[in-house]
Amino acid sequence: MAPPTVTPTAPAAWVAAQLRGWAATDGERLIFVGRSAFAAFLALWMAFRLGLDSPGTAMTTTFILALPSSGMVLEKAFYRLLGTVVGCSAALVLIALFPQQAPVLLVGLAVWVGLCTAGAAMHRNQQSYSFVLAGYTACMIAVPALDNPSGVFAAAVTRATEVGLGVIVAAIVHDVLFPRAHGRQVQRTVQTRYEGFLAFCRQVLEQRLSPEQTELTHLRYAADIAALESGRAAAFFETGHARSHTRRLHAFNGAFMTALTTFYTLHRLLHRANATSPVHALVAPLHALLAGALADPRGGNLEELPAALAQPAAAARAALAALAQAPGQTRAAIIDGETAIELAERFAGHLAAFAAIYHGLTQQKRLQVSEPQAYTPKTPPGIVLASGVRAALALLGAATLWYWLAWGQLAMSLVMTTVFCALASSSPRPTAMVKQVLTGFLIATPLTLATEFLLVIRASGFPMLVLAALPLFALALWLMTDPKRAGIGIGMAMFSSQFVAPVNLMHYDAAGVANGMLAQMAGVVLAYAIFTVVLPEHTMGNRDHVRAALWREALNACRQRLAGDGRKLRHRFDNRVRDLLSQLNAAAGPTPPVATRAVVREGLTLLELGHAVIELRTLLAASRDGAVRDALQTVLRRLAAYLRAPVTGTNADAVAALLDAGIVIRAGLADPACDPVRAERLHTVLADLHAIYTSLLDQAAPTTEPVASSGAPHAA
Amino acid sequence: MPRELSVLGILIPTILPVFFASLLLQGALDWVLSHAGVYRRLWHPALARLCLLVCIFGGLTAWLYR
Numbered sequence: 001m002a003p004p005t006v007t008p009t010a011p012a013a014w015v016a017a018q019l020r021g022w023a024a025t026d027g028e029r030l031i032f033v034g035r036s037a038f039a040a041f042l043a044l045w046m047a048f049r050l051g052l053d054s055p056g057t058a059m060t061t062t063f064i065l066a067l068p069s070s071g072m073v074l075e076k077a078f079y080r081l082l083g084t085v086v087g088c089s090a091a092l093v094l095i096a097l098f099p100q101q102a103p104v105l106l107v108g109l110a111v112w113v114g115l116c117t118a119g120a121a122m123h124r125n126q127q128s129y130s131f132v133l134a135g136y137t138a139c140m141i142a143v144p145a146l147d148n149p150s151g152v153f154a155a156a157v158t159r160a161t162e163v164g165l166g167v168i169v170a171a172i173v174h175d176v177l178f179p180r181a182h183g184r185q186v187q188r189t190v191q192t193r194y195e196g197f198l199a200f201c202r203q204v205l206e207q208r209l210s211p212e213q214t215e216l217t218h219l220r221y222a223a224d225i226a227a228l229e230s231g232r233a234a235a236f237f238e239t240g241h242a243r244s245h246t247r248r249l250h251a252f253n254g255a256f257m258t259a260l261t262t263f264y265t266l267h268r269l270l271h272r273a274n275a276t277s278p279v280h281a282l283v284a285p286l287h288a289l290l291a292g293a294l295a296d297p298r299g300g301n302l303e304e305l306p307a308a309l310a311q312p313a314a315a316a317r318a319a320l321a322a323l324a325q326a327p328g329q330t331r332a333a334i335i336d337g338e339t340a341i342e343l344a345e346r347f348a349g350h351l352a353a354f355a356a357i358y359h360g361l362t363q364q365k366r367l368q369v370s371e372p373q374a375y376t377p378k379t380p381p382g383i384v385l386a387s388g389v390r391a392a393l394a395l396l397g398a399a400t401l402w403y404w405l406a407w408g409q410l411a412m413s414l415v416m417t418t419v420f421c422a423l424a425s426s427s428p429r430p431t432a433m434v435k436q437v438l439t440g441f442l443i444a445t446p447l448t449l450a451t452e453f454l455l456v457i458r459a460s461g462f463p464m465l466v467l468a469a470l471p472l473f474a475l476a477l478w479l480m481t482d483p484k485r486a487g488i489g490i491g492m493a494m495f496s497s498q499f500v501a502p503v504n505l506m507h508y509d510a511a512g513v514a515n516g517m518l519a520q521m522a523g524v525v526l527a528y529a530i531f532t533v534v535l536p537e538h539t540m541g542n543r544d545h546v547r548a549a550l551w552r553e554a555l556n557a558c559r560q561r562l563a564g565d566g567r568k569l570r571h572r573f574d575n576r577v578r579d580l581l582s583q584l585n586a587a588a589g590p591t592p593p594v595a596t597r598a599v600v601r602e603g604l605t606l607l608e609l610g611h612a613v614i615e616l617r618t619l620l621a622a623s624r625d626g627a628v629r630d631a632l633q634t635v636l637r638r639l640a641a642y643l644r645a646p647v648t649g650t651n652a653d654a655v656a657a658l659l660d661a662g663i664v665i666r667a668g669l670a671d672p673a674c675d676p677v678r679a680e681r682l683h684t685v686l687a688d689l690h691a692i693y694t695s696l697l698d699q700a701a702p703t704t705e706p707v708a709s710s711g712a713p714h715a716a
Numbered sequence: 717m718p719r720e721l722s723v724l725g726i727l728i729p730t731i732l733p734v735f736f737a738s739l740l741l742q743g744a745l746d747w748v749l750s751h752a753g754v755y756r757r758l759w760h761p762a763l764a765r766l767c768l769l770v771c772i773f774g775g776l777t778a779w780l781y782r
Binding site: 070172175176179238239 | 750760761764
């Protein structure tokens, strides 16, 4: 018999690989379940030990804070504490202002909840959660205190204490017991992004991507930028996350956006230039150089790229100058060529800066970053308003039912309606979220009843209680680890922890529990109904709202005050456009429909236009008075008018102003008194005007305008 | 030190402001340590941070209940 060729270490290696695979997937999930269950029972035990009034709240808090990584838990814990304290204070103030006047108090509460929910819509991630919590905590405390205003202070203190206990326990357990650091995940994201972006640029330069694919990639990158920012915010709470790291991550995101925008502009320009245009032949050596530098997966020599590009760029410029003398070339083609060379150079510079920041991040080098600006989110005001109004109406509707029907249990429904209206407002698909939670409630109902009246009732002492309640909680936590069923798991955990959680003086009242369950479910159903009926189109990431907001941002680029070299304005503009696109992405899901892609295309064109306008304005701010200045100011005015009211007439006006300005600048260039510095600036202005012109033609394309479609060689 | 503080007629256990003070102190220490890169050399940085907090809070409480 032939001896087996397998070496003795192979089976061991196989087992080790299998174990590693298991540890990376199911092992992680099991650890999460164990950690979260430990936190829940530890909080419950401590609440009993300290003799708190409703130990269940502390346990529910630990379930709400059960998130995969320690940074996320610490962040949510911090903001939950903040929101609870603010909400408790608001409840005290409201009760003190309107004691024993239920209708007025309820109106006051509705206004407060509306304001908080609107605030939540303006922020992202856990900051938004803090606002939501401030709203519904006030409701939770003030509503039961209506009949008994003297007890409101005790209720507020109890709530704050319980939540505080839950927050501390959850934060410590998730941070210390087999923690999963978020910082490492952020580091991985940074690396993936860097390599992905280099590959994307290479593919585009080699013309292997269709325009649709490119648009989708831009949409994904917008979501990615927002995700990195939220990851950074979570990692901030972990140990070893230095302040300088935050600055570097901000710089990384900023440099990425700049490089992406320049690259998009370059790509669009080449895409627009037709096959006969000399532009392609001119920039081909530059592209070959860029693609060659990008081909190295580690991107080692990117930082020397601008220097390497200088000579071919000069050669291309000389070739272009020779071409300009030759007959048969349109002015547009010449300007296209100039712009393409300039953009390629600029892109090389931005890429080098991006690579330098990336290497600083991965090698923990000290890097002088000139005060990078933070990512600032932007929600369209229509959506903010709608969220606030919806939450306020939901509270008023539920309160009216409760107050006039005088049905005690409905107080619970009222609170649940408010909670879910507020929570789901910051979600792009609120009805789907509420439905998942409701499914969780439905699954939890029989399980909770069985656990409570078959197991917990027989338990004597805390260890037995843990044994009785553990299966149900473990199931809920296991569901929470599955991204597709996370909502169901959260619903189950919230629901069952409220009813299973024993109180200090245990009493088993099946009818009372059933009533409470029905009331809670009725509240969630009411929240669902409100989302489908009241302003159903005005939710986060709605296409029309995002589209309008994109136009407003472009208008702001024309009108907002410009300080210094315009870096701040450019950053803010870039940032907000990307944030709007990321909202669009979140609402559209994995396969965006055609209408969404049209908005993305429009947004990217406006991004290009806005950048050209900002550059034009910085040049204008430094210029002397004269014919050129007047012409450019007319352009800006007309452009603002167009962006305010994007119709055919204003578009034609703006295009006419652009053409006039082009003539004036050409005259300025021909002037013998024009020194080289001024000539260079005028060339940049021409390139910007050209970018604006092409963007305007893109916008006007669907309406087929006579001026735009004539294809006449324009003067710019 | 009194065991309870009266703020606008509301009695607050002194241990609560002490806890917040220790959080602040720990935050300052945390900043210094992460700046010096100490946390990168530790096996379990989060545990070390928690132990620091316990030490600070314990020390302040011991001083309070002396």
